[in-house]
Amino acid sequence: MYPANFEYLKASSIADAVRLLSENPGAKLLAGGHSLIPLMRFRLARPEVLIDIGGVDGLRGVTVSGDTINIGALTTHATIAASADVQRANGLLAEAASGIGDPAVRNRGTIGGNLAHADPASDWATVLTALGATISVQGPSGSRSVAAGDFIEDAFAPALAEDELITTVSVPVLAANQRAEYAKMSHPASFYAVVGGAVVVTMDGNRCTAASVAVGGLTPRPVKAASVEQALSGTTLTMDSIADATSRLGDDISAAGVDVIGDVFASADFRARIAPVEVKHALLHAIDLAHH
Amino acid sequence: MPNTVPITVNVNGRSHSANVEPRTLLVHFLRETLNLTGTKIGCDTSQCGACVVRMNGVTVKACTAFAVQVDGADITTIEGVAQDGNLSAVQEAFWNNHGLQCGYCTAGMIMSVTEIIERNPNPSAEEVRAGLEGNMCRCTGYNNIVKAALAAAAARQGG
Ligand SMILES: Cc1cc2nc3c(=O)[nH]c(=O)nc-3n(C[C@H](O)[C@H](O)[C@H](O)COP(=O)(O)OP(=O)(O)OC[C@H]3O[C@@H](n4cnc5c(N)ncnc54)[C@H](O)[C@@H]3O)c2cc1C
Ligand code: FES
Ligand code: FES
Numbered sequence: 001m002y003p004a005n006f007e008y009l010k011a012s013s014i015a016d017a018v019r020l021l022s023e024n025p026g027a028k029l030l031a032g033g034h035s036l037i038p039l040m041r042f043r044l045a046r047p048e049v050l051i052d053i054g055g056v057d058g059l060r061g062v063t064v065s066g067d068t069i070n071i072g073a074l075t076t077h078a079t080i081a082a083s084a085d086v087q088r089a090n091g092l093l094a095e096a097a098s099g100i101g102d103p104a105v106r107n108r109g110t111i112g113g114n115l116a117h118a119d120p121a122s123d124w125a126t127v128l129t130a131l132g133a134t135i136s137v138q139g140p141s142g143s144r145s146v147a148a149g150d151f152i153e154d155a156f157a158p159a160l161a162e163d164e165l166i167t168t169v170s171v172p173v174l175a176a177n178q179r180a181e182y183a184k185m186s187h188p189a190s191f192y193a194v195v196g197g198a199v200v201v202t203m204d205g206n207r208c209t210a211a212s213v214a215v216g217g218l219t220p221r222p223v224k225a226a227s228v229e230q231a232l233s234g235t236t237l238t239m240d241s242i243a244d245a246t247s248r249l250g251d252d253i254s255a256a257g258v259d260v261i262g263d264v265f266a267s268a269d270f271r272a273r274i275a276p277v278e279v280k281h282a283l284l285h286a287i288d289l290a291h292h
Numbered sequence: 293m294p295n296t297v298p299i300t301v302n303v304n305g306r307s308h309s310a311n312v313e314p315r316t317l318l319v320h321f322l323r324e325t326l327n328l329t330g331t332k333i334g335c336d337t338s339q340c341g342a343c344v345v346r347m348n349g350v351t352v353k354a355c356t357a358f359a360v361q362v363d364g365a366d367i368t369t370i371e372g373v374a375q376d377g378n379l380s381a382v383q384e385a386f387w388n389n390h391g392l393q394c395g396y397c398t399a400g401m402i403m404s405v406t407e408i409i410e411r412n413p414n415p416s417a418e419e420v421r422a423g424l425e426g427n428m429c430r431c432t433g434y435n436n437i438v439k440a441a442l443a444a445a446a447a448r449q450g451g
Contacts, residue, residue: 002320003315006315008314034338042336054361103404103407104353104404108356191425
């Protein structure tokens, strides 16, 4: 179908994008277009003005400095998946990127656009929440940072003012004793995640000394699974201890205090049941008891 | 009067300039403005891959880009794959391996397979299937498409 018409503006820099956003209330940024254009084709979105940031320098690419990986908002999923620096510094980022959609989607879609779209099942939202990433945002009065776990305020509502854009996603480099994995159940046609679980475990031999667990696709923002994390910390990771820990995910879902999402493809009950399975899968990968 | 934006796009080695409405999708620009109807539209959800073309050397879904976004880019469509009347190795392999039936998915398949074997000259069948996740075929059951991709890879390697 044909999207409704709109006025097309091209930003030349980050400052220019912020200025154009301020001058055009209701305008939308256009990055890879892989969430926005499908919405516009169905006229579920009809922005009057689009501000194309595709040509903005300084928003693209990955750099690793010290303990931090900085990813420009316009960096495509394909670039992240293929980056040797990313693979070395934090393999989970490359793995998550290479599992998004299909090759052509990854060639166009960007990490910033993915986060700003704020889909409750976004792979990036779940993985970056577990990794404790930080999202840098630029507005007219300067820049600020938001924890990835706080970035989705509600389904499709990111923690962004109308005149702000995401500039950088900063992710910790994994330590030698940390393992990070992601497992998801995908929709068979779009390959979009239905439910996904991301884990980061810090290991002392077979013993887990700290854990970070996030689950996406259940609630508007990823669930940070504190009870599961607690059950894993200080425990020797085995098939049994992992099954015990993930069985507590129900407590964390209740604690989130919002209804689990259900739709024509997967009911709320199904999602809630599949979630611990995905977390278990990710943990079993992390200790090499399962393989992709 | 709708607003239009001037763009210049290099398609299959030829430069085209046009004034387009911003909402014009790349696939509509190719099919309706340039009459390059080899690129198909198979869905409204960005999932089928019938519209896949190459933009600056990588596959993109032409239904999920505005023509204004490709201003200045190099685009290759199925019409630009054969050189001097000679089918490419991938086209030849689809022909020889019966890699198509109705042909609706074929343009997109050929663009995607071309990228798969450029990135990975010796792919396994599994790697070919993973690379074709975004290309749907309602006829062949995919087996002959995978066979064609493997044959094309072998032909390119064999020289
Ligand atoms: C077939 C298909 C399968 C997919 N499968 C998956 C999947 O498995 N997992 C997954 O996580 N995603 C999936 N996606 C979504 C994909 O990852 C998109 O690329 C992504 O959600 C949006 O990124 P984009 O660059 O295309 O953004 P756009 O579509 O250009 O923009 C999306 C939104 O973000 C805003 N925006 C863009 N950039 C910025 C910025 N820098 N700052 C502030 N706001 C910004 C836009 O205004 C818009 O509201 C899929 C998409 C398709 C079409
Ligand atoms: S027409 Fe189906 S993906 Fe483009
Ligand atoms: S040959 Fe008919 S859809 Fe593939």
